[in-house]
Amino acid sequence: MVQVAEQPAQPGVTAAQRAEHSPVALQKTPLHQVHVDLGARMVPFGGWDMPVQFPTGVLAEHHAVRERAGLFDIGHMGQLNFDGPDALEFLQWVTTHDVSRLKVGAAQYSLLCNEGGTVIDDIIVYRLAETRYLMIVNASNTDADCVWLEQQLKHPGRGVNPDNVLLRRVSPQQTLLALQGPQATAVLRRVAKDDPGELANYHAMESTVAGIPAVVARTGYTGERGYEIGFDGAHAALIWNALLEAGREEGIIPCGLGARDTLRLEAGMALYGHELTDLVNPYEAKLDRVVRHEKGDFLGAVALRRIQETGPQRRLVGIELIDRGVPRPDYPILADGKPVGTLTSGGPSPTLKKSIGMGLVPVPYTAEGTEVQIEIRGKPHAARVVPLPFYKRMSPSQRGKA
């Protein structure tokens, strides 16, 4: 049983590619007009017309999230519901993590892999009720993921009966906001029915925000304490404005995809299409912890077991520039005078006041402190391998001592 709300993508053409050739095809979140009215700069992202920055600018938005609170529209992300007695076993089959470990109200970061063991998408799986799960997928992959999951549901493994799984795409009707930053809890407490301070990391609850039924999850993509809030998009402007109003004292500001990218890079988090692609396996991306062979058979398990046994040939590393300059995605990484890889992400770190990047390099070059160079416009710039994440938030007790 499959209901997909929208037509699947044209074969062989991604939503992003279609959007590039036809701006009218860009999708809009329920908050699109709100962003335009706020003076946001809108850019195409994953087939969506999204705010890359508000008039405050990327740096101010970045610092607001690290120091106070920031509000992001993430309604472009795909949301899929899995319901029914075999929903758990189907998710065990198509994802790499062990979904049976999730209690009701818990969530896990996980992957969809193909049979070759490379990554189709990185996702978050929530167990919302006994037999009901929610999967959040990347905007640019949503159409393709839906097609792929439908196909998998036609002949699933692990003894799943396809009639016992209802797969429904609930976005973009159901939308998402991210409220992130050290003051996020204080802000949300003013408008949520239940105390969000009670939520453990990677846990969610059904509550209300500004009187509207919402799923409040303690998750995020910034490396900061924060929440992702899901609800009916018809109420998007109401909840957006209520959160901005509730956080006025804390200095909350709307934030765009520019800050979302600098924040996640500092936190060492992968971005699909950069660190993760269908040419990269989880061991290369240092995501060993979300591949759980002990759960039994799953898609890609055989290939992944083989990679685990032999060890990956290359691994994701953090790189810090020593010379002045700004590293960018696709710049060559050099070692011993020859190219050994390319940057998957790179840019300025507003918090650390350094230039940082991530990239895949052969295992012999992955040790902390390894001297490498980043080629910027033809010139090698001194750099070194550093541990990930670049930035780790202090706990409240550490903050108190600082």
Add this chain to the structure above:
Amino acid sequence: MSVQDQDNPTDLKYTKDHEWVRLDGDVATVGITDYAQGELGDVVFVELPEPGASVSRGTSFGVVESVKAASDLYAPVSGEVTDVNGSLQDAPDLVNTAPFEDGWMIKIRPSDKAELQKLMDASSYEDYLKTLH
């Protein structure tokens, strides 16, 4: 976003690539316009030539890096670089906050002052900006 938040000074000359030039005797000071900095967003790094380098009109003399992207800087006139704005090393945000003043980039001794005649005045530049939106 408005076309310009700061007026384009009338004593400057402008290029279609959004550089400005202030001629003072034999020295042409070069920077980027308020419109350009607004389009770039937060500037985090500026790569400039060494004094003594020669630059030629319309070719890249440096790079300005915002959080999201690197953009070439094009010489409005040919000549020898006599000075570069060292303050931008530690305060690249001067390009955003004072594009026509402290955010200047290089000084050039023009080799052919006739090239200056090819640049736009402030009102032509503003007409040009209107065609971009």
